[in-house]
Amino acid sequence: MTFSPIRCAAVLGTLALAAALPARADIAVTATTEPATYARGRTNTYLLDLHLISDAFSGADALYFSLPDGVTLSAVRKRNTFSFCSDIYPTVMGMGSSEGGWYQLGYPALDGCGSLSASPAPGELQIVLIDVDVPAEYSGDLPLVVNVLGDGIGDAPNEASLTLTLADAGTPVVWGFDEVAAPALPGGWSSDADGAGLAWTTQATAADRGPNAAYVPAPAASGEAVLTSPSVPVPAGGAELQFRQRYATESGRDGGVLEIAIDDGDFVDVLAAGGQFTAGGYGAALEADPACSGDAANPLAGRAAWSGTQAAYGTTTLVLPAAAAGHRARWRWRLGTDCAGKPAAPNGWWIDSVRLTSAPPTVSTPARLAVSTGADVQRIEPFEIGNAGSGQLNWSITVGDGDCSTPASPGWLHLDAGDGVLAGGERGEVALTFDAGGLAVGEYAALLCVSSNDAAQPLRQVPVRLTVEADACPAADRLFANGFDDASDGRCGHALRIYDDRDGFLAHVASQDEQTFTGLRTGYVNGPLRFGAAPFAYSVTAAPHTDLGDLYLFAGSGVLSTVSPGEDSELAITFDTPVTAVGGNFWGQMFQDPTSIEANLQMPTTIVLTLDDGTRETFVANGQQDFRGFVTSQPITGLRVRAPEPVDDGRYVWGVFDNLVVGDAR
Known part of the structure; x- marks a missing residue:
């Protein structure tokens, strides 16, 4: 058997148990990962290239992963794997927590069957993928521990592990205020007020993108309202802070400023700290109203600020002070008001789509x-x-x-x-x-x-x-x-837009429902299966039907599949009520051939997506990161997924999908 391994980042570690252990208690693992970095505030997908090594074990009965507290697994997937026994269906556990993976039913197995092959040594190459959710406030290196358990046909269970260290990629930290139900603020954000100032909340009636924006009204009395971000690491090479804002305040008298605190220091105005606006900077100086003195004055009087009315959202971009590079920072938006006057409602300050990024223009x-x-x-x-x-x-x-x-x-x-x-x-x-x-x-x-x-x-x-x-x-x-x-x-x-990148698609989707299909039981199922919630509920069926069923579910993998591949094999998604946006990951997959890992590959596959109006999108998918999304001005009632062409060796593969987003066009 031959296999051409994929390119990976670097071998990050190998740990084997000491040779003094009994001969039947030997198991070890080597691994590489791609990528070798993580992005904060998003789901990261890692492709792990594993070798299990054992002279005595048929294979590993459990393969699970451990992460720091607060970092969670959301899906584990076998990509190109080889099971020593064809009837092994491990249970997936721990999704949504910091430790989880595959656990063989009935562990330890007395028949010597393993979920992943380690025989002959050094073992078949095993390629698995895991989705890791990293919160925006996480910083520093991220240790990913790979744990392997084997049993040795009745001997005491044996374990090996290694740690892959993932570095901070310095990719954007994004706060959209959309992960909470209004009026709550996201985790790590806080609001303070003084005098007549009111608390910042999230508001679902005037957001720029997504359902929510942060908002505070402007009272006709002296006070201030402060919105403070979580503390996050700033990339060593420097970064920009961008956000979208609109405001309606008493021109020249009331207004807002932005301040920064580096590490555990005091908050100071971003310009005084050495920052520079490149778009949407301050446009006014707050003057003291003679009628409002002492405790009735604006606490921000005399400072440059945003003041007056900006009825539509605009982008503000700030190059952060050089002193912040490589350190932690927090920001706070301060709205100051005096004792006199305010615009007609709705008034105040709206903030949305806050981004900290060092990425180049894209x-x-x-x-x-x-x-x-x-x-x-x-x-x-x-x-x-x-x-x-x-x-x-x-x-x-x-x-x-x-x-x-x-x-x-x-x-x-x-x-x-x-x-x-x-x-x-x-x-x-x-x-x-x-x-x-x-x-x-x-x-x-x-x-x-x-x-x-x-x-x-x-x-x-x-x-x-x-x-x-x-x-x-x-x-x-x-x-x-x-x-x-x-x-x-x-x-x-009518018009139809087709997207091949997820971020571009999501920018044009308003209300939505997303399904990752994790936590499903393993096995054959007769459709239809129901997913989503009104108004974005839908059913999934598959053809052809067999005596076993018409769908096959892979627990924890986030994958829906037909029972068999072929020219006429397809998955059909039918929406309860018409939608105007749908997108997800679509690719071709081989599944669990017990004779060789080569039969379990994700191979370049022609995928055909067909909307109910006959619109067809045909593309070659190379793996489960391939994305397609449709945004249209006319209703969509159904979507079909097929892999109708054989791959290079003449075999058909299964057309599958994952991470389906259903919603309305913005």
């Missing part, structure tokens, strides 16, 4: 855009472009024909702007005008060529398709078919 756009409209209709459709990193993203868009080396000027496609600048975490839109005037019924294609200073993808080619339909557009007056007087709600047609 461009984010839809992967594809399809627009349908009636003949002789002009339709305006926004094209979103975002900066998923930090720093300044400089971008420009041109139109290409066939590829971006060949410029095109199709008469049916017009851009309202060709270039722009985005701060980290900021998103913008370019208006695309689709003009079907004089076009015959049929399909028309072009490319949007997005150039930017994103070093990883300086040129992103986005296919655009216009479908001119024969049916008349239901507008009372064709002159206003792109809005105003239009019986089709101002759209006169």
Whole structure:
């Protein structure tokens, strides 16, 4: 048997028990991991490359992982593994806690069967994946302990372990205030008030992105209201703090400031500490009202601040003081008011989408855009472009024909702007005008060529398709078919965006339900299976049906699969009520062939996703990080998942999915 191992970061450790132990009590493990870093405030997926070593054991009866308190496992998955016995179905335990993994039923096993092979020494290569949730406030190295248990056919159980040390990647820490139910603040955040100042809460009626924003009203009396963040580590190379804000205060008299505390030091204004605003900085100086003196004065009088009214959310970007690099920091937003006046309600200060990041500029756009409209209709459709990193993203868009080396000027496609600048975490839109005037019924294609200073993808080619339909557009007056007087709600047609990155997709999804499918029992099941909650509930069925069932569940793996693969094998998702956004991870998987690990690979697989309206997305998935998401202006009632083509050796693989997000388009 031959196997080409995947590239991994580095061998981080091997620990074997002493040779003095009895001959039948020997087991050891080696491991590498990719990546070798973690990102705070998000779920991290690790691919572990394991070798179990034993001359006496058939295999490991338990493989489990230990993490520091507060860091949790959310899923464990076998990717390319080999079981010494074909009928071993280990139980998954500990998901949502800091220790968990696979435990063989009836451990210790007296028949010598193991869940993972360690025979012959040095053992089959075992590739497993685990999802680790790291809180935003975690800092320092993260130890991941790999534990292996074997039993030796009735001998005393034997254990080996090693520790993989994961380094802080310095990736964005993001607070969206969306993980709690309003009016609660997220963990680690706090609010203080003095005088007439009121407590900060979360509010679900005026958020910028997601359901919640942090909010405090502005009273017509002297006081201050303070919102304080958790203490988090700042990357050694420095970082930017970005957030979205809007405010309505008495101009020049009431307003807000931002302060920073480094390590356990005092809070000082971010500018006084050495920070620099690169976007959305202070725009006013707070003056003392002669009618409000002493205890009636604004405690922030005389300071530069945000004051007056900013009715729409805008991005503020701050380069942190050099003194903060490599240290821990907290921030606080202080709203100060005096004894006189306030704007009409709703007034106060709203904060949303707070990000600490050192990532370079990263461009984010839809992967594809399809627009349908009636003949002789002009339709305006926004094209979103975002900066998923930090720093300044400089971008420009041109139109290409066939590829971006060949410029095109199709008469049916017009851009309202060709270039722009985005701060980290900021998103913008370019208006695309689709003009079907004089076009015959049929399909028309072009490319949007997005150039930017994103070093990883300086040129992103986005296919655009216009479908001119024969049916008349239901507008009372064709002159206003792109809005105003239009019986089709101002759209006169529909649009579909397809995303290949999760963050870009989620930025355009409002209310949602996400299922990771962990905690499912193992085995064959007759569908349909029910998931989600109203209004995003759905059922999953599979074809073909066998006597065993039509679905197979892999406990703890977060994977739904058909019983058998093949050209006609498919998973079908049916929504109780129509939705306008759905996305997830889709890939091809081999499952548990007891003869060789080579039969259990995640191989490059053609995946076909089909919406109920016939829209089809076909792509080659290389593993379970491959993402596709659909955002549409017309309802989606179903989605089918297939892997209809054999892989290179002629075998069919199972088309599977995980981490499904269902919701409404923003």
